[in-house]
Amino acid sequence: MHLARTFGIAVALTGALTAVTACGSGEKPSPSSTKSSGSPAATTPSTTPAGSAALGDYTYLLIQASDVGHNFTAVGPPTQDPGGGAGAGQNFGSPDHTRTISDTIYVSIDPTVALQSESDRLSAFPKYVATPPEPFEIGTNGWMGVGKSPDKSKAVTYLVFAEGRAVVAMEFDSALDDPVMQEFVLDVARKQDGAVKSRLLF
Structure with missing residues (x-):
């Protein structure tokens, strides 16, 4: 027991x-x-560039193929958040694919930041066109370079300008012996400037 x-x-x-x-x-x-x-x-660091506006759908700021004219069509769907920052982009092409346009809009938190961002982009011109840029009067602080690509494979017109709290960058490519007419470039740039001015709320 x-x-x-x-x-x-x-x-x-x-x-x-x-x-x-x-x-x-x-x-x-x-x-x-x-x-x-x-x-x-x-704990994950943000990759959004400093001064960028809130990410979202900004494709409504882009011009359409009908605005470009000359039978240009959109090449693929528009893109959002280029470079990880707020904005949108669209490519256009001619029927014979000999001319292309790249249209990109970056949206900042305010006009002061946008203007600084636009000025910073001047250092990137040599990546697109071998000719130094010159000022032109579209938007604010507009700059345009007309010449050959750095590898001399095509004719390029590259431009940037600020409009409010947005920065527009456009590249017009064509055959080396057939540069895009400046009147056409300025017409398309003005239309994009007008679209941003009338659609981007502050």
Whole structure:
């Protein structure tokens, strides 16, 4: 009788110890489970450029192929958030694919930031056209370079200008011996400037 009671007590103590141990391990999650409970967004650095407006759908700021004229058509769907910042872009092409237009709009938090961003883009001109840019009067602080591509494979007209809190960058490409007429470039640029001016709310 004494032995049986002793054995029963030992079994009970062993069971209680096992239960306590199991409960203790459940109350102390592993380091990996603790990390996974946090929010990844809170620790992941943002890739949105400084001064960019809130990301969203800005494709309504873009001109359409009908605005370009000369039977140009849109090449693919419009893109959103170029370079990770707020804005939109669209490519256009002629029927014979000998002429293309790249139209990109970047939206900033305010006009001051946009103007600074537009000025910063002057350093990028050599990537698109070998000729130094000259000022032109569309939007604010407009600059345009007309000449050959750096690799001399095509004729290029590249321009940038600010309009309010937006920056517009446009590239007109054509055959090396058939540059795009400046009147056509300015007409398309004015239409894009007008679209931004009338559609981008401040």
